[in-house]
Amino acid sequence: MTSPSTAYPTARRPVAIGTLTLPHRIVMGSMHLNRETGDPGALAEFYATRARGGAGLIVTGGAAVSRVGAGGPGYALINDDAHAPVWARVTREVHEAGGLIALQLFHAGRYAHESTFGLRPVAPSAVYSRFSRCEPVALTEEGIADTIEAFAAGAARAFELGFDAVEVMASEGYLLNQFASPLTNRRDDAWGGDAARRRRFPVAVVGAVRGAAGTGPVLVRMSGADLMPGSSTPEETGALAVDLVRAGADALDIGIGWHESPVPSVQSLVPHGVWAGVAAGIRGVLAGAGAAVPVIAAGRVNTLAQAEEILAAGAADLVSMARPFLADPAIVARSFAGRPELVNTCIGCNEACIDRSFGTAAVSCLVNPRAGRELDYPASPVDVVDRVDRAQARAGRRRRVAVVGGGPAGMEAARAAAANGADVTLIESGRRIGGQFLLAGLVPGKSDFLETVRYFENELARLGVGVRLGEEVRGAAGADMLAGFDHVVLATGVRPRRVEIDHDGSARLLDYRAAFADPGALGRRVAVVGAGGIGVDLAHLLAEPAPTSAAAASLLFLARHGLAPGAEPPATGPARQVTIMRRSGSIGAGMGVSTRWAAVQAIRAAGVVTLSGVTYESIDATGVHIRHDGARRLVPADTVVIAAGQEPHAPLAPRLTAAGIPVTVIGGARSTAGLRAVEAFEEGLRAGTAAATAPPDQGTVRTREAAQHG
Known part of the structure; x- marks a missing residue:
């Protein structure tokens, strides 16, 4: 256990962004959720939960400044009056939770989809986008002026709605980034033709936002490296950073890569903290130009230890983590309390977050399926750090739940049942829980999958779950042993599928x-x-x-x-x-x-x-x-x-059903059709919650004798 008083000393230090003082240097980065146009209460609770979990500053998902700039049908429209009550509720509940929140002002440019509102996407030039699969319309002078004004209006509206700051999105290949790049800006007028003129539009947007914000803080999410052959050079990027600060940016949040880039930037195989050097380079350019403002490093940082290392080395002034706040809303609170072993670590799988954000499905988290569903699955009444004494907790519980199988579905089922007040026993035939995550964790770039196992080992112990390892539950004896539980969740997983290929027996x-x-x-x-x-x-x-x-x-x-010169x-x-x-x-x-x-x-x-x-x-x-x-x-x-391929493995289910023992089969044990880990965790959440909260059988616990004779 890390001492709370000495953990992460650099990250703990307060820092000012313009007129706003943050309590520490860990920012929750922007994530589009595909929830912005859904239940306002759920969206507010999503952000408020992260505020209670200790985020220093929360940056919302992108709010489009116009319909043509929306990234999809699930995007909020900051200049649409119908969306104002949603954001007013978000800011109110985040402030009540003790947090600070910034609105990200967004325009997708050529990454928009015509199908969203029936509007042809706009961009600096008519350059086809492989991401949105369309050729946009080049903005006219009037269109450019209208877009700049839309950003300014969005900033003014954001502060009216109670936001503490705004962030201008000028990274990841979106509109402002498109103007800065020679790949997508092929104009030869006041807005393009050389690097200085390509910078003019993003600088003008920031200047207009600065004017509309008054004394309110303005952050800019700028691209530190496009990772696109032939795009902006490091020198051009540095010059843009200086100009953005001189136009009124109070901080620069450094993004990496485009959606069309041939270089991975956010996947699990991208090494932790590998992009911090990009932020450090921009920080140095700003200092050399006498334009120093706080620089925020972002990308593939998923622990406070990594953030502390970046900050202590002087590579950045703050560190932004987005997906890690999906995996664990209390990542800061738990880490600052000296309990990093209780943090549910983001594994960079992207399955429930980034992949869903590209479509219309609501964003969540593979290892934390409660993300975005906080109202449906309220937080456990136990503290996020304090340990639960199993013997004491058992006395007040009404339900006894057995979970058979300790893979992804079983681990989450046991956690959910225990968090909802059940007395839970998890039985696993192997020497360690984790199931196929133990295999994935061996793969290059996937060691974080073992951090998921570490989290559940510690969290289940904290919640008082009894874990029995190396114990096979099968046959009549297994059904007999499980008869004393109110509910059994079978998460016995899969077995490799056999393939019929002729072989002579000589092969290994x-x-x-x-x-x-x-x-x-x-x-x-x-x-x-x-x-x-x-x-x-x-x-x-x-x-x-x-x-x-x-x-x-x-x-x-x-x-x-090809990103390490000379190497x-x-x-x-x-x-x-x-x-x-x-x-x-x-x-x-x-x-x-x-x-x-x-x-x-x-x-x-x-x-x-x-x-x-x-x-x-x-x-x-x-x-x-x-x-x-x-x-x-x-x-x-x-x-x-x-x-x-794989086949379901649930041989115990028929025996339990025949014995009248309530049973739910989940994960791969139920079906392997289209099953991935994200579905396994979600099924575990639902099954564990239901098993713990279902009314007892006539107020009694089913006994072994009743099961045998009933």
């Missing part, structure tokens, strides 16, 4: 679980049958040695993407000769939209051979005989691993 043939258990024993040549998410992860584990340190991981990543990617070949293959479909199909391309890019960079459209003929001691592109070929292999 394993399923993916055995391969993950002892990857060192697989030999130099490995063929993986199946190329979904598990196959891709296994290939990455086998092909690429883990970096020896965090610094080595960052250098490897930057060098591989070359390691010349060593892959750790193994690995081939993954599938009958049809894309490599990595089923993975999240923002993750799949980056994961496939990574394994190919590591030397993995990927084959789709394969017909399997046979397996023998030499490898896998296939037909591909109309020709027969051999995929040489010392070991062949089957990773071609």
Whole structure:
């Protein structure tokens, strides 16, 4: 346990942004939620929960300054009177919770979708967008003037509604960033033609916002590195930063990358803190120009320890974390209290957050499905830090709940049931809870999956859950043992699906679980049958040695993407000769939209051979005989691993039902059709809550004898 009085000393220091003093240096960054046009109470409670959890300053998801600038149908419109009551409620409830909140002023430009309001997107030039799949209309002089005025009007409205600050979105490839880049600004007039004229529009917007804000603080989210070949140079970016400050920015929040960038920026395989150097570079440029304002570092920082390291090194004045506040609203409170082991860490999976934000589904969090649903699943009455004594807590509980299986669904079911007052026992056949997260945590770039396991181990202990490891529950004896519980949640997971391929028995043939258990024993040549998410992860584990340190991981990543001047990617070949293959479909199909391309890019960079459209003929001691592109070929292999899907595993369910024991089957044990971890956690939340809050059976606890004779 870290001492609360000494934890994160730099992060704890107050800091001023313009006229606003923040209690510490951790900012909750902007996230579009697809909840801004839904239930106002739910949106307000989402932000108020993070304020109570200790966020120093909250920045909302982008509020569009005009309909044509909205990123989708779920975006708020700050200049629309109908949206004002929603934001007034948000600011009121955040302030009542003791927090500070800034509104982000947003215009998508060429990243907007015509389908949202039937309006053709606008941009500096008519340059096709692969992200929104449209060619925008180039803004006229009148359109530019109207857009600048819309930003100013949005700022004035924000302060009228009680916001403590505004942030101008000029990063991530949105409109202001588009004007600054030669890739998307091909004008030859007062608003483009050289770097100085390309800067004119974002500078004009900030100047207009400054005028409308009065003494209110103005932050600017600017792109520190577009990660787009041929876009703004570091020198041009530095000059823009200086001009934005001189136009009235009180702080610069440094964003990274565009949605069209070939370089991953937010995925789990991006090393922690790798972008802090970009913020440090801009901070240095501002200081050298006599234009110093607070600089906020952002991107792939998911713990207070990482933030403290960045701040203590002088790379930035504040650190922004967005997704980590989805995973744990109390990340600051728990960390500052000296209990970082109780923080539910963001794993960078993007499945319930970024991937959903690109569509219309409401944003949440894979490892914390309560995110955005705080009114439906209220916080536990127990304190976020204090430990619960199980013996004392049990005395007042009415329900006894057993959870069988400690994978994602089972861990969350046990947590939810305990948080809702049940006396919970979690029974897991393995030596540690975590299920397939224990496998994922071995994969390069996915070590944070093990932090999820660490969180649940500590949180379940804090909530008084009895965890029994190495215990198999099966057959009549298992049903008999479970008869004393009011409700049983079966989360016994999946088993690898068998694949019918002729083989003569001479091959070393394993399923993916055995391969993950002892990857060192697989030999130099490995063929993986199946190329979904598990196959891709296994290939990455086998092909690429883990970096020896965090610094080595960052250098490897930057060098591989040409972002480390003078550094070359390691010349060593892959750790193994690995081939993954599938009958049809894309490599990595089923993975999240923002993750799949980056994961496939990574394994190919590591030397993995990927084959789709394969017909399997046979397996023998030499490898896998296939037909591909109309020709027969051999995929040489010392070991062949089957990773071609999964099947539900819930053999105990019929016995429990026959015995009259209330049972809910969840996660992969219920069905593997379209199942991912995000659905498993959500099912765990629902099942655990329901099991704890359902009325008791006629006011009594079902006994073993009643189950046997009833």
